[in-house]
Amino acid sequence: MFPTPIEKRSRGAQITYQALVPLALIMWLLPLIAVALFSIRPLADFTNGNYWGLPSSFEFFSNYGKVFLESDMPRYMLNSVLITVPTVIGAVALSCMTGFALGIYRFRGNLLIFFMFIAGNFVPFQILMVPVRDLTVSAGLYDTKLGLVLFHIAFQTGFCTLFMRNFIRALPFELIEAARVEGIAEWRIFWYIVLPLMKPAIAALSVLIFTFIWNDYFWAIVLTQGPDAQPVTAGITSFNSQFVAQYHLMSAGSIVAALPPVAMFFMMQRHFIAGLTLGAVK
Amino acid sequence: MATAHDDMSWIRRNRMTLTPLLFLAPGVLFFLAYVIIPILQSFNISLYDWDGLGQATYIGLDNYRELATDRAFEISLWNNVKWLVLYLLAIPAGLFIALFLNQTIVGIRLYKSLFFFPFVISQVVVGLVFSWFYLPREGLLNAVLGVVGLGPINVLGDPTLATYGIIAAGLWPQTAYCMILYLTGLNAVDPEQIEAGRLDGAKGWRMLWHVILPQLKPATFIAFVVTIIGALRSFDLISIMTNGGPFGSTRVLSFYMFEKALSEYGFRMGYGSAIAVVLFLIMLVFIGYFLWSMYQDEKAARH
Numbered sequence: 001m002f003p004t005p006i007e008k009r010s011r012g013a014q015i016t017y018q019a020l021v022p023l024a025l026i027m028w029l030l031p032l033i034a035v036a037l038f039s040i041r042p043l044a045d046f047t048n049g050n051y052w053g054l055p056s057s058f059e060f061f062s063n064y065g066k067v068f069l070e071s072d073m074p075r076y077m078l079n080s081v082l083i084t085v086p087t088v089i090g091a092v093a094l095s096c097m098t099g100f101a102l103g104i105y106r107f108r109g110n111l112l113i114f115f116m117f118i119a120g121n122f123v124p125f126q127i128l129m130v131p132v133r134d135l136t137v138s139a140g141l142y143d144t145k146l147g148l149v150l151f152h153i154a155f156q157t158g159f160c161t162l163f164m165r166n167f168i169r170a171l172p173f174e175l176i177e178a179a180r181v182e183g184i185a186e187w188r189i190f191w192y193i194v195l196p197l198m199k200p201a202i203a204a205l206s207v208l209i210f211t212f213i214w215n216d217y218f219w220a221i222v223l224t225q226g227p228d229a230q231p232v233t234a235g236i237t238s239f240n241s242q243f244v245a246q247y248h249l250m251s252a253g254s255i256v257a258a259l260p261p262v263a264m265f266f267m268m269q270r271h272f273i274a275g276l277t278l279g280a281v282k
Numbered sequence: 283m284a285t286a287h288d289d290m291s292w293i294r295r296n297r298m299t300l301t302p303l304l305f306l307a308p309g310v311l312f313f314l315a316y317v318i319i320p321i322l323q324s325f326n327i328s329l330y331d332w333d334g335l336g337q338a339t340y341i342g343l344d345n346y347r348e349l350a351t352d353r354a355f356e357i358s359l360w361n362n363v364k365w366l367v368l369y370l371l372a373i374p375a376g377l378f379i380a381l382f383l384n385q386t387i388v389g390i391r392l393y394k395s396l397f398f399f400p401f402v403i404s405q406v407v408v409g410l411v412f413s414w415f416y417l418p419r420e421g422l423l424n425a426v427l428g429v430v431g432l433g434p435i436n437v438l439g440d441p442t443l444a445t446y447g448i449i450a451a452g453l454w455p456q457t458a459y460c461m462i463l464y465l466t467g468l469n470a471v472d473p474e475q476i477e478a479g480r481l482d483g484a485k486g487w488r489m490l491w492h493v494i495l496p497q498l499k500p501a502t503f504i505a506f507v508v509t510i511i512g513a514l515r516s517f518d519l520i521s522i523m524t525n526g527g528p529f530g531s532t533r534v535l536s537f538y539m540f541e542k543a544l545s546e547y548g549f550r551m552g553y554g555s556a557i558a559v560v561l562f563l564i565m566l567v568f569i570g571y572f573l574w575s576m577y578q579d580e581k582a583a584r585h
Contacts, residue, residue: 002489003385005385007386017387021387025393025396029399030415031422034411035414051420094309097306098309102302104302105301115573115576117313120313120318120321123569127536127539128324129554131323133544154313154315155317161309186301215405217521217522218518236410247420250414262399265395
């Protein structure tokens with residue numbers, strides 16, 4: 001193991017290290033801790049200039065209550081769910097199929113199609129803005145959740161295909177050959193042999209795509225514009241203009257908006273990290 | 283009956299071609315319609331003067347000629363270079379934190395997760411968090427600077443500082459990402475090679491440079507790829523933290539393109555597309571390199 005395990009160092013070094021890690025963590029998360037502290041303060045603290053002293057009262061419930069009861073936040077959150085979940089299902093389903101085709105079969109153009117997916121996935125997606133917005137408007141899907149979902153599915157299919165194809169490549173190919181010798185139809189091989197083995201990949205991609213899509217902001221402001229369809233990342237800006245300069249409420253609002261992917265990460269940590277490392281670093 | 287049987291056997295005979303074709307079709311069609319064709323369309327639209335609604339007029343390379351003399355474009359391009367270069371700091375920083383945390387003390391798993399935390403929250407929230415952090419009066423940064431007798435500084439209000447302030451905010455989640463890549467990589471480092479290195483008298487920096495880093499090469503490659511892409515995709519933070527200001531000093535190409543094509547500055551789709559094409563060409567250099575490296579791996583994997 002590198003660096004040298006701390007257990008092999010002197011007692012003093014061990015104690016220093018154990019004190020240093022939490023201290024470093026607090027420094028690292030300082031901007032976030034500041035926001036969390038803001039979100040439980042009363043308005044009076046800000047007007048009195050008491051930003052960092054003890055809060056004059058503990059307003060956790062009233063601040064977060066306001067976020068849920070006196071703003072469009074719940075609608076934006078619901079929109080985010082209704083955009084994110086179908087995208088995850090769509091992108092994972094499509095890429096299971098493309099990954100299977102590219103991972104199992106040898107045919108001309110296999111690598112070319114695979115590289116098309118990778119290259120498309122790498123582009124700074126903003127360059128697609130004008131044509132994709134035009135396409136969405138002319139399909140009558142501007143300012144709808146469906147318009148956003150369709151684009152997200154298509155774009156995420158690039159990344160998901162990269163992941164799925166590499167995952168399938170690493171499966172034992174003898175299984176498929178044995179099935180073919182038995183005369184099992186190709187689609188049955190996919191459904192009964194490959195798909196069950198892909199469960200970890202499906203889990204990893206699902207949490208990862210959930211986070212990516214939940215956190216998307218650019219496409220939300222390009223393809224939607226009101227509380228009917230906008231997800232929470234775009235909604236937070238209108239939320240902030242509703243409560244302008246009321247830092248306690250804006251802080252509470254941001255924390256609420258950030259929470260679902262955080263919860264997802266802590267519940268599915270192992271899968272999440274497997275996905276992030278593209279499965280390449282095992 | 284005979285034809286039905288022929289159909290069946292035709293399908294059976296060609297099933298090794300038909301199956302991948304059918305499995306690929308939905309994904310490929312979707313991807314073509316929403317990603318590949320729009321890239322080509324951008325090239326086409328950049329040759330027109332078009333407001334997105336009315337008739338488009340063909341103007342040849344006029345949009346590109348205008349770009350060449352556009353001061354705001356020059357600033358955006360220059361800012362993109364700053365993003366690219368400074369964003370790469372996330373890689374050594376991530377490696378540093380990974381080395382720091384690669385121990386087995388009680389609760390280290392939780393510490394690692396909490397260090398990774400900034401990557402999971404959306405860039406919008408990161409942007410908000412940092413713009414409050416930088417606030418001249420209410421912000422924590424100036425509170426801390428005040429304690430040591432410095433400041434106050436208005437990071438986002440100062441045209442010479444604002445871009446760096448935003449990049450620092452961007453480095454926060456990106457460093458966390460690189461850290462997790464390296465932590466996973468360090469797990470896979472071969473202990474026997476470390477032992478062999480120790481016997482040869484290598485330790486500290488020499489061990490890191492000659493034994494550990496070569497084994498972390500796959501992690502470094504992915505860190506490099508995601509950091510370059512992240513730098514060129516920067517948009518959310520700029521939009522949230524400064525909206526391009528002060529005086530347009532924090533614009534990057536993707537943001538300037540958005541402004542030109544879709545905001546109150548007018549709906550100049552052609553001009554926006556021309557900026558998109560420039561951004562794409564910059565990315566193409568990197569995409570070419572990434573694909574080439576992956577192709578080398580593919581070839582190696584086949585033998």
